[in-house]
Amino acid sequence: MKMPFLSTRIILKKTTYAAFLLTATMFIAACSDDDENPFAADVQKVVGTYAVEDTDEGDEVETYSISIAQSNAGGPNLEISNFGDIMYVPVKALIKGNTLTVPPQTFTGKTMTIIISGQGTLNGSTLNFDYTIETDDDYLLEHSCVAAKQNN
DSSP states (O other): OOOHHHHHHHHHHHHHHHHHHHHHHHHHHHOOOTTOOTTHHHHHHHOEEEEEEEEETTOOEEEEEEEEEEOTTOTTEEEEETGGGTOSSOEEEEEETTEEEEEEEEEEOSSOEEEEEEEEEEETTEEEEEEEEEETTSOEEEEEEEEEEOOO
């Protein structure tokens, strides 16, 4: 006895199963990394080497260079090398739009502890920023800087 509806049912099940697998595969393949860094453009425009003119509260001017790199932490996180021409370890910073923020960070050396913080604005290839260094004996050093991005 032939049962044509049975073979049709098996074919229909196989076709439905194949269609389901194809659809699921397409959905999975279509998924992209939605966690892309929304700060990538901000980070890229500030990353580089800068020639800094640093004026302290006594109007003494010092020139030096800093390097700004994206932090391994990703997002808006940056690291500034040679910050203030005194730091041997990178100082952490954040970029959002054209605003650069150096959140308060404590550094402990052999004879002194300091807290560094600051904020600035990127305008084209010029970074204007102010920062303070607070020492453990409550002395506050205030600095105002103009940093010009160098063409590497």
